[in-house]
Structure formats: structure tokens, C-alpha cells
Amino acid sequence: MPREKFQTLTEQMFYILLCLGEERCGADVMTEVSALTNGRVAVGPGTLYNLLDQFLRDGYIEETGASGRRRSYRLTEKGRVLLREEYDRLRARIADYERRFGKGEA
Amino acid sequence: MREYAYRIESFQPFEFEAMERRLSRMARRGFQLDSIGSLFWKYRREAPRPTAYAVTYLPQGSPFDPQDDPEMEALRELCAEAGWEKACDWGQLQIYRTDRERPVPLETDESVRLAAIRRSMRRSFLLPNAVLLLLVLFELGWLFFSGSAEPLALLSNAAAMLVFALLPVVLLLLLLHFAAYAVWLRRSLRSVARGGRCASSGFCRRADTVFLVLVLAAAASFAVFSAASGQGGAASYALLYFLCFLGMVAALNSLRRRLSREGFSRGGNRTLVIAADVAMAIALAVVMVFASGLLSDGPQAPPAVDAGTLEHAPSGAWDAFTTKSASPVLSHVRVRQYETGGDEILFCDVYDARLPGLSGWCANQLLAEWEEPYRTENAAPLSADAAYHVSFPTGRESWILADGSRTVRVTASFPLTEADLARLFAGAA
Known part of the structure; x- marks a missing residue:
């Protein structure tokens, strides 16, 4: 079954929104995601472009300015709520895990 | 050595993986993609190198967008940051390349890629192909019904016959494209839902290649058969x-x-x-x-049938109108003659069949065309193999005369003698 739009976030979606907690242009988002995850997660430019476009259209981010061809974006309140919901969901999963196996156990 | 090489590459927009593989292989052979035209893909000759090609999608894009479209430029900017150079675009498809050894892929989230392909396909594939499918079905239906009503007219029209032969192939190809996309989408949805990649497909390219070979073979056969006949x-x-x-x-x-x-x-x-x-x-x-x-390809001169010289026809002036149509299997000449200032008419239809057995079929079609039944007559005095006659209540009469390849129908508003018919049949040769 296809994923319902933004009901849950993929890793890429999560990190892009996370990076846009501060105003950033698209190219900086790619660099920041890589730095934030120690290179574990890389966001491809095609993926980034399409996600920025969808987040923008759905009101999760807003365009804050453009310098030449570079556009800057920032998370909106709606986007913050979405990110928070994802965070809560992840925390709930971790809590469930820890209840089952204990903290730090595998 | 020429700077550019041209290839026919038939991919559907969802076949990104087959496209990437093909372009990367061409680069290793020394051909870098330059642009995509209406029929050919243009490659620039360069030193062979392991360039990686990748395809991404701009679902809201259009082939009619200006070259400096801000959305396209925004994508190009992001790709440039990741080390990708734009090769060209083809509708919503954006083709990039890089010589970096381990570049960040253009697409790193398969669910996003799948959503972008689906949106692109709706506009660039499903809608235009659905319109084309309706047009093909309409044209086939029209040809089928008009061909059923007037099979002789269809068989003696080269263009209609060619179209009638090609349309089912086009219809089949369109249905194959739809089916291939449906299968690809189903497999991709399943795969992505399980955390996998979008499905790989190169089916349409193979189907299109077979289609192209079939069309070229049909065209060549048509040309050879036409010239030979x-x-x-x-x-x-x-x-x-x-x-x-x-x-x-x-x-x-x-x-x-x-x-x-x-x-x-x-x-x-x-x-x-x-x-x-x-x-x-x-x-x-x-x-x-x-x-x-x-x-x-009909005879340049109309059949030598002058109504004014027939025994019971008025000997005054007659107006004549000739129409011709021909295909490699059948030609048809119709000469309609009207008495100038009078009511008398003489119509003559000459069918020349170029396939064995077609002449008899033509005669049968003509015999069944009107409600009044024809009567078999003695054909020997008319130098024909078969002769049929019918008289209409209006006073007109019609004759059908046939031999091995020719079928002639004569309709007149005055009585025709044996000598008249023999002259008409000989004149139609």
C-alpha cells in the first residue's frame, strides 16, 4: 500500500524538515543533513527538490527569500507540528523497545 | 569522424533505470547525450569515459516551458551543488550526468521518486496516450464501418488500406504501453512499501523496437508490392x-x-x-x-466508351466525368456521362483486380449492391467470362461483365445492344 502523504515521514523528509528549523537554502540543506548525520544520510538533489516543492505547497515550509537562483526556506508552524508528531512517534517506538528489552539492550 | 551521432531511442518516461544504463553505456563507448529530438537522440562524440547518467523528474514541468524556467533552474542549481551537470531535458524528465566516482544519487528516497514519476506520467503519458487511443479506436471504427458498407472503395484506396493495416499495430502498441506502465506501477508500489526500490523496466523499448521493425517491413513490402504491380x-x-x-x-x-x-x-x-x-x-x-x-495509378486516359456512339443513345453532345482510385490490389475508374441538355445517362465502373480470385469477389460485391437481383446472361458474344443483367422499374438497366482480372458495371438509361456491350467491355480494357 502506498504511504499516505506525510502521515509518517521518511528519514529524508525528517532530516530536511529538521534542518529547516533555521532558514536555509536547498544546497545548505544537503550539506547540513550530511553533517548532522555524520554522512549516514545523504539527500539527493532530485529528492530534495521534489520534497521542498511538496512541503512548500502543503504549507510545512515557507520561502523566505531568493538570491539569484538560490531560494531560502524555513519551517512553518504547521511544519513544526508535523516534525514534533514524528518525533513523538519515534520516541514512542523507542520507549516500546526499552520496555521490552531495557535501555541500551539489544 | 563526424562530431555527432544520432540514434532512435524509444523509452517511456517511467523506464528511468533502462535509460540511465543505456546512456552510461553509450558514454563508455564515447557518446555523450547532447539533446533529444522528435525522432532521434543526438550524441556528441567524446573520449570514452565512465560517465554516470541519472534521471530525475520535474512533475510540474512542460516541454513548452522557457529554457530559463525558474523551477528548472532551481533543480539545476541543487544538482550542480551535488556535482551533477545537466545533459538535457525531455518533457518532465531531467537528465543529468557526472564524472565523479561515487556521487550522491539524484534520488535518495524511492517513495518521493515514485510519487514524482506518477505525477509526471499522468501528464506526459496517460493523458496524451488516452487521447491517442480514442483517436485510433475512432479511426478504426470509421474505417471498419465504411469498409463494410463499401469494401470495393476501401480496397481501391491505397492510403485507406495502409492506414487500415497500420492502425491495429498502433492500437496494440498503445495497449502494451498502458499494460507495461500498470505492471511497473504495481511492482513499484509493492517494492517501495516494503522499503525497496522502484521497479526496473525496459519492456517498452523492446516493444517499440519490434514495432518499428514491423512498420518498416510493412512499408517496404507495400512499396515493393506496389512497384511490382x-x-x-x-x-x-x-x-x-x-x-x-x-x-x-x-x-x-x-x-x-x-x-x-x-x-x-x-x-x-x-x-x-x-x-x-x-x-x-x-x-x-x-x-x-x-x-x-x-x-x-489508374489508367491515364478514361476507358474508351463514348455514349454518343451507342446504338440507342442520343447522338448529341455528352458531358463526361472521370474519377480514379487505386491500391496495389485493386484499381477503380468511374466514368459518368450525361446527355447535354437531356435526361439520358451512361455510367461505367471498371475494376481491375491484381490478386487471383479478386475479380470474382468484385463481381459478387457488385451483384449484391442493389436490391434487384441480376440475371445470368450468355457472356460469349460479349467476349467476357461472365455477364449479368438487371432492369430497374425506372427504365434503367445495368450490366456486370467480368473476365479474369476485369469487372465492368455499366448502367444506362437506354437499351444496350450486344454490340454496344462488347464495345464497352473492350473499351474498358
Whole structure:
């Protein structure tokens, strides 16, 4: 079954929104995601472009300015709520895990 | 060595993986993609190197967008940051390349890629192909019903026969494309839902290659058969139509790209291209009407049947009108003669069959055309193999005379003698 739009976030979606907690242009988002995850997660430019476009259209981010061809974006309140919901969901999963196996156990 | 090489590459937009593999392979052989035209993909010769090609999608894009479209530029900027250089675009498809050894892929989230492909496919594949499918079905239905009503008219029309032969192949190809996309989408949805990649497909490219070979074989057979049966005009007509059509597509594509380069808006570009398309289609129709007359393969002189010389016909002036149509299997000449200032008429239809057994079939079709039944007559005095006659309540009479390849129907408003019929049949040779 296809994923319902933004009901849950993929890793890429999560990190892009996370990076846009501060105003950033698209190219900086790619660099920041890589730095934030120690290179574990890389966001491809095609993926980034399409996600920025969808987040923008759905009101999760807003365009804050453009310098030449570079556009800057920032998370909106709606986007913050979405990110928070994802965070809560992840925390709930971790809590469930820890209840089952204990903290730090595998 | 020439700087550019041209190849026919038939991919559907969802076959990104097959496209990437093909382009990367061409680069290793020393061909870098330069642009995509209406028929050919243009490659630039360079030193062979392991360039990686990747495809991404701009779902809201259009082939009519200006070249410096801000959305396209925004994507190009992001790709440049990741080390990708734009090769060219093809509708919503954006093709990039890089010589980096381990580049960050253009697409790193398969669910996003799948969503972008689906949105692109709706606009660039499903909608235009659905319209094309309806047109093909309409044209096939129309040809089928008109062919059923007047099979002789269909068989003696080269263009209609060629279209009638090709349309089912086009229909099959369209249905195969739809089926291939449906299968690909189903497999991709399943795979992505399980955390996998979008499915790989190169089916349409293989199907299109088979289709192209079939069309070329059909066209070559048509040309050879036409020339061998003395119907070179039919083949010339088909070739002229094909070349004009290709020229029209290339000219429209060139106009669209030029307007795009000059910064015309999407709406302006589309309007101008549609206007040019309509004008060219009208011009093509006019050219083909003239060409059908010039390249007609019927006898140049009408059958030597002069109504005024027949025994019971008025000996005054007669007006004659001749129409001709021909295909590699059957030609038809109709001569209609009207008494000037009077009521008498003489119509003569001459069918010349070029396939064994077709003459008898023609005679049977003509015998069944009217409600009044024909009566078999003695054909020997008329130098024919078969003769049939019917008289109508209006006073007119009709004769059908046939031999091995010729079938002649004569309809007159005055009585025809044996000598008249023999002269008419001989004159129609």
C-alpha cells in the first residue's frame, strides 16, 4: 500500500524538515543533513527538490527569500507540528523497545 | 569522424533505470547525450569515459516551458551543488550526468521518486496516450464501418488500406504501453512499501523496437508490392505522406525549442505551436489531395466508351466525368456521362483486380449492391467470362461483365445492344 502523504515521514523528509528549523537554502540543506548525520544520510538533489516543492505547497515550509537562483526556506508552524508528531512517534517506538528489552539492550 | 551521432531511442518516461544504463553505456563507448529530438537522440562524440547518467523528474514541468524556467533552474542549481551537470531535458524528465566516482544519487528516497514519476506520467503519458487511443479506436471504427458498407472503395484506396493495416499495430502498441506502465506501477508500489526500490523496466523499448521493425517491413513490402504491380504511385503517395508528416513533427519540435530558447511563456509557446500545427495539418491535407491526383495509378486516359456512339443513345453532345482510385490490389475508374441538355445517362465502373480470385469477389460485391437481383446472361458474344443483367422499374438497366482480372458495371438509361456491350467491355480494357 502506498504511504499516505506525510502521515509518517521518511528519514529524508525528517532530516530536511529538521534542518529547516533555521532558514536555509536547498544546497545548505544537503550539506547540513550530511553533517548532522555524520554522512549516514545523504539527500539527493532530485529528492530534495521534489520534497521542498511538496512541503512548500502543503504549507510545512515557507520561502523566505531568493538570491539569484538560490531560494531560502524555513519551517512553518504547521511544519513544526508535523516534525514534533514524528518525533513523538519515534520516541514512542523507542520507549516500546526499552520496555521490552531495557535501555541500551539489544 | 563526424562530431555527432544520432540514434532512435524509444523509452517511456517511467523506464528511468533502462535509460540511465543505456546512456552510461553509450558514454563508455564515447557518446555523450547532447539533446533529444522528435525522432532521434543526438550524441556528441567524446573520449570514452565512465560517465554516470541519472534521471530525475520535474512533475510540474512542460516541454513548452522557457529554457530559463525558474523551477528548472532551481533543480539545476541543487544538482550542480551535488556535482551533477545537466545533459538535457525531455518533457518532465531531467537528465543529468557526472564524472565523479561515487556521487550522491539524484534520488535518495524511492517513495518521493515514485510519487514524482506518477505525477509526471499522468501528464506526459496517460493523458496524451488516452487521447491517442480514442483517436485510433475512432479511426478504426470509421474505417471498419465504411469498409463494410463499401469494401470495393476501401480496397481501391491505397492510403485507406495502409492506414487500415497500420492502425491495429498502433492500437496494440498503445495497449502494451498502458499494460507495461500498470505492471511497473504495481511492482513499484509493492517494492517501495516494503522499503525497496522502484521497479526496473525496459519492456517498452523492446516493444517499440519490434514495432518499428514491423512498420518498416510493412512499408517496404507495400512499396515493393506496389512497384511490382505497376502501382508505384501508391507507394510514392505513402512515402510522400510519411516524409511530410516527419517534416511537420520536426518543424513543430524545432519551433517549440526555439520559442523556449527565446523565453516565451508556456502558454504563449503552446498557443503558437498549436496554431502552427493546425496550419501545417491543413497544408498537408491540401498537398495530399493534389498528390493523390498526380500520383494516381489508374489508367491515364478514361476507358474508351463514348455514349454518343451507342446504338440507342442520343447522338448529341455528352458531358463526361472521370474519377480514379487505386491500391496495389485493386484499381477503380468511374466514368459518368450525361446527355447535354437531356435526361439520358451512361455510367461505367471498371475494376481491375491484381490478386487471383479478386475479380470474382468484385463481381459478387457488385451483384449484391442493389436490391434487384441480376440475371445470368450468355457472356460469349460479349467476349467476357461472365455477364449479368438487371432492369430497374425506372427504365434503367445495368450490366456486370467480368473476365479474369476485369469487372465492368455499366448502367444506362437506354437499351444496350450486344454490340454496344462488347464495345464497352473492350473499351474498358
